[in-house]
Amino acid sequence: MDLPKTSKAMVLTEFKKPLELLDIPVPELGPGDMLVKVDLASVCGTDVHLARDELSMHPPTPIIMGHETVGEIFHLPDSVKVDVTGVPVKVGDRIMWSHLFDGECYSCKVLHEPVMCERSRGYGFSPAKELRGGYAEYEVVLSGTDFIRIPDEVTSEEAVGACCAGRTVVNAFDRLYACGGIHQGDSVVVTGVGPVGLFAIVMAAQSGAAKVIATDISPTRLEFAKKWGATDVVNSADFKDSAERVKYIRDLCGGRGADIVVECSGSLAVFAENLDLLAYYGKYLIVGQTSENDIPIVPNKIQRKGAVVIGSHSGDIRHYIKCLKFVRANRGKYPFGEIISKKYKLEDANQALEDMRAGIALKAALVNK
Ligand SMILES: [Zn+2]
Numbered sequence: 001m002d003l004p005k006t007s008k009a010m011v012l013t014e015f016k017k018p019l020e021l022l023d024i025p026v027p028e029l030g031p032g033d034m035l036v037k038v039d040l041a042s043v044c045g046t047d048v049h050l051a052r053d054e055l056s057m058h059p060p061t062p063i064i065m066g067h068e069t070v071g072e073i074f075h076l077p078d079s080v081k082v083d084v085t086g087v088p089v090k091v092g093d094r095i096m097w098s099h100l101f102d103g104e105c106y107s108c109k110v111l112h113e114p115v116m117c118e119r120s121r122g123y124g125f126s127p128a129k130e131l132r133g134g135y136a137e138y139e140v141v142l143s144g145t146d147f148i149r150i151p152d153e154v155t156s157e158e159a160v161g162a163c164c165a166g167r168t169v170v171n172a173f174d175r176l177y178a179c180g181g182i183h184q185g186d187s188v189v190v191t192g193v194g195p196v197g198l199f200a201i202v203m204a205a206q207s208g209a210a211k212v213i214a215t216d217i218s219p220t221r222l223e224f225a226k227k228w229g230a231t232d233v234v235n236s237a238d239f240k241d242s243a244e245r246v247k248y249i250r251d252l253c254g255g256r257g258a259d260i261v262v263e264c265s266g267s268l269a270v271f272a273e274n275l276d277l278l279a280y281y282g283k284y285l286i287v288g289q290t291s292e293n294d295i296p297i298v299p300n301k302i303q304r305k306g307a308v309v310i311g312s313h314s315g316d317i318r319h320y321i322k323c324l325k326f327v328r329a330n331r332g333k334y335p336f337g338e339i340i341s342k343k344y345k346l347e348d349a350n351q352a353l354e355d356m357r358a359g360i361a362l363k364a365a366l367v368n369k
């Protein structure tokens, strides 16, 4: 099939300005590069902040955003026969892919942790002319990018959560398991029920925890938490102060606090309060914090409790694969597809971003039909 000459894209031409619908020339593909037709591109909270230049990184504009993308293979080079797990691929198959890591730097070669790659080439953050963002009709998947084929029975709506929130939580739980993990009968508290929190809840629920307690200030999100396996939900706004809330949650954990707290809210105040939820020898897993700001804490709360504090960031193709397997295995049990609250046409991406900022239930997604 002939390659398209141009691709429509909603382009962030300048920070803090609405995205513009532009025709971007499809760049000349290098050997091994794929071209995919975007099937579903979900809008990340990160995009909302990126568009307003509120992140610690400031990539040069114009940018095509979108790093949570399911794409249909449109051009498949002869050199590519299988995905990273060895599953054969053909034109028309749906795939998802990670950022491109160089495989050469200290993080890749010595640490074997490509998410810390010093020269990664991302999707959703790169110059618009390179056509590597999901807010577009077509997207280039560069040679060497790790990708996986999405099984036919898994819908794009179910799969897309694995592209960002899901793989992030799988990586975080791998790190948690390296520090002892979740034991049968444990109490797990997940603070913040966005997409990351939901995946933490469902994976904790499947891990043998006796209690999976979700906290948020949105009743809608707390309803989602129940459907994704939370045994108890707590609206943080229902308490007169922190001490009352902490006591209530500790009591839900049997009075001794939480064996594991997973921070997914992104709030600095929640981050600090969570130290009071921990039981002795509790583990504190931090996945939701992106702010550059600080907050005072009492380090002795960590020391005196013998607590373990674990940070985790993003995920590589291992975590995409495991997350997709998890979704496939449990899709009859949990409504993974409901993570997409509302779908928008590509040209309505500004509305999607606005609705995300205004607090749409979970995620907006752009469709390309
Ligand atoms: Zn994301």
Ligand SMILES: [Zn+2]
Pocket: 101, 102, 103, 104, 105, 106, 107, 108, 109, 114, 116, 117, 118, 119, 120
């Ligand atoms: Zn590297």
